[in-house]
Amino acid sequence: MTERFDVITVGAGPSGCVAAYLLAKEGLDVLVIERGEYPGAKNVSGAVLYRKALDDILPNFWDNAPIERYINRQVVTFLSKRSSVSLDFKNLDYAQTPYNAFTVLRGRFDQWLAKKAEESGALIMNDTLVEDLLWENGKVVGARVGKEEGDVLADVVIIADGANSLLAEKAKLRRPLSPENMALGVKELLKLPKEVIERRFNLVGNEGVAYTFVGEATQGLEGGAFLYTNEDSLSIGVVCTLSGLIREKKEPASLIEFFKADPMIKGWLDGAILKEYSAHLIPEGGIHMMPKLLSDGILIIGDAAGFTLNTGLTLRGMDFAIASGVMAAKAVMKAKEKGDFSKSSLSAYQRFLEDSFVLKDLRTYKNAPNLLRKNSIYTVYPKMICDLAERVYTVDENPKKKLLKLVLDEVKEKTTIRQFLKDLFDGGRSI
Amino acid sequence: MNIDEKLYRVRFNIDPENPHIAVDKEKCKKCHDKICLSICPAEVFKLDGDEVSLSWEGCMECGTCRISCPEGAVEWQYPRGGYGVCFGHG
Numbered sequence: 001m002t003e004r005f006d007v008i009t010v011g012a013g014p015s016g017c018v019a020a021y022l023l024a025k026e027g028l029d030v031l032v033i034e035r036g037e038y039p040g041a042k043n044v045s046g047a048v049l050y051r052k053a054l055d056d057i058l059p060n061f062w063d064n065a066p067i068e069r070y071i072n073r074q075v076v077t078f079l080s081k082r083s084s085v086s087l088d089f090k091n092l093d094y095a096q097t098p099y100n101a102f103t104v105l106r107g108r109f110d111q112w113l114a115k116k117a118e119e120s121g122a123l124i125m126n127d128t129l130v131e132d133l134l135w136e137n138g139k140v141v142g143a144r145v146g147k148e149e150g151d152v153l154a155d156v157v158i159i160a161d162g163a164n165s166l167l168a169e170k171a172k173l174r175r176p177l178s179p180e181n182m183a184l185g186v187k188e189l190l191k192l193p194k195e196v197i198e199r200r201f202n203l204v205g206n207e208g209v210a211y212t213f214v215g216e217a218t219q220g221l222e223g224g225a226f227l228y229t230n231e232d233s234l235s236i237g238v239v240c241t242l243s244g245l246i247r248e249k250k251e252p253a254s255l256i257e258f259f260k261a262d263p264m265i266k267g268w269l270d271g272a273i274l275k276e277y278s279a280h281l282i283p284e285g286g287i288h289m290m291p292k293l294l295s296d297g298i299l300i301i302g303d304a305a306g307f308t309l310n311t312g313l314t315l316r317g318m319d320f321a322i323a324s325g326v327m328a329a330k331a332v333m334k335a336k337e338k339g340d341f342s343k344s345s346l347s348a349y350q351r352f353l354e355d356s357f358v359l360k361d362l363r364t365y366k367n368a369p370n371l372l373r374k375n376s377i378y379t380v381y382p383k384m385i386c387d388l389a390e391r392v393y394t395v396d397e398n399p400k401k402k403l404l405k406l407v408l409d410e411v412k413e414k415t416t417i418r419q420f421l422k423d424l425f426d427g428g429r430s431i
Numbered sequence: 432m433n434i435d436e437k438l439y440r441v442r443f444n445i446d447p448e449n450p451h452i453a454v455d456k457e458k459c460k461k462c463h464d465k466i467c468l469s470i471c472p473a474e475v476f477k478l479d480g481d482e483v484s485l486s487w488e489g490c491m492e493c494g495t496c497r498i499s500c501p502e503g504a505v506e507w508q509y510p511r512g513g514y515g516v517c518f519g520h521g
Binding site for chain 1: 432434436437438440441444464466469470471472473474491492493494495497498499508509510511512513515516517518519520521
């Protein structure tokens with residue numbers, strides 16, 4: 001027998017679970033289809049979750065969600081071969097409710113969020129792959145699942161199947177993904193006793209720190225490395241654009257080994273035990289790679305819609321996913337009231353997104369993806385910053401020069417004044 | 432640490448009858464870059480003589496090979512529901 005629901009959400013990640021949670025709460029029959037053994041089984045993330053978007057729908061969620069640590073210190077470190085310079089931001093308010101960001105581990109966190117959707121009445125079907133969408137007169141009417149149950153029908157199907165969304169391609173709402181728009185993250189979860197982490201990273205109680213590294217961390221490839229503290233583990237990894245990896249023929253697994261062996265990093269990892277290795281794609285093309293977000297009977301949310309934002313200083317995805325899930329739920333509720341799930345009725349989703357930080361921020365940073373694809377950001381400037389600091393701090397028999405003169409010397413040595421000013425202007429304009 | 436030691440820490444529910452990746456060996460023969468050999472984070476692709484062979488059982492399902500192959504030679508699907516990689520921490 002073919003089952004019928006009001007809404008099917010494909011994928012039980014943050015965007016799909018949040019949409020399902022809100023719609024089920026409003027009394028709709030919602031089915032969430034997850035291809036993994038449990039929600040989160042296929043998911044990987046850094047992962048820093050910025051608080052606001054989820055707090056709006058599940059107030060004070062940190063009181064019972066499986067969060068690892070609250071982040072009250074964020075550090076960006078420029079690495080050269082033998083030195084490093086850091087921008088180290090710490091805020092005492094971030095150490096108090098309502099906090100600003102948390103580290104989470106997706107295996108546990110996504111299951112918790114799916115449980116919330118389930119408690120509000122959604123049905124979560126694990127172990128099930130959506131092989132294709134069902135169409136009728138050019139309108140999506142359901143999903144074909146690879147099981148005896150066969151087809152499931154719904155008024156609207158919400159595509160939340162992640163960065164590598166085969167369904168968005170099958171629905172012809174998105175062109176095939178290109179290496180220029182995608183980054184690959186490889187990550188390791190390293191176990192360390194809680195007390196060791198707190199001592200090593202100078203953390204009090206449940207405080208946490210998020211580091212990003214630019215330059216030698218990726219051997220000059222476009223991308224960066226990260227290290228985040230969890231309760232009793234570290235998340236460490238490297239993220240590089242596919243176009244860079246293809247050009248340089250670098251092996252992702254060896255990049256992470258190279259980074260872990262960096263003298264600046266190595267000491268932090270002493271005695272840590274590898275618990276899990278993982279890899280995932282990140283859509284980094286920003287507004288330029290955004291698919292058509294909707295059509296008759298279908299909406300696309302989360303990573304599947306390319307909703308992540310890398311500004312060079314922050315890397316956000318989960319809060320965008322959650323917010324897009326909220327907007328999709330709002331649009332579906334409106335469509336339900338009208339009994340009209342056509343493209344024009346569902347276009348409210350696009351309008352809600354335009355009015356929210358999701359598309360506003362992606363538009364503000366529309367030039368960031370291009371800037372962050374420039375190789376000199378990773379090869380020239382991290383080294384320039386480190387070498388400048390070395391000129392400042394090294395005391396020897398040579399007479400000292402003033403800072404401005406040192407900067408000019410550095411610039412002339414590594415590039416041209418003209419190029420430097422252009423990059424500075426482009427940088428300021430983009431991020 | 433080599434890739435086998437890394438993948439040893441990852442749980443897989445292998446679907447022995449149904450490989451979810453295949454390569455078009457004719458297209459591979461003509462391909463000079465063979466970027467699949469370096470770019471896969473699980474090192475699924477190996478050169479067997481002059482043929483590309485693959486050990487899809489250790490695939491972490493990121494999809495990088497599908498997007499990166501310049502010849503479009505990688506036929507890539509998600510594994511059947513419940514099979515494939517199963518991250519515990521993510």
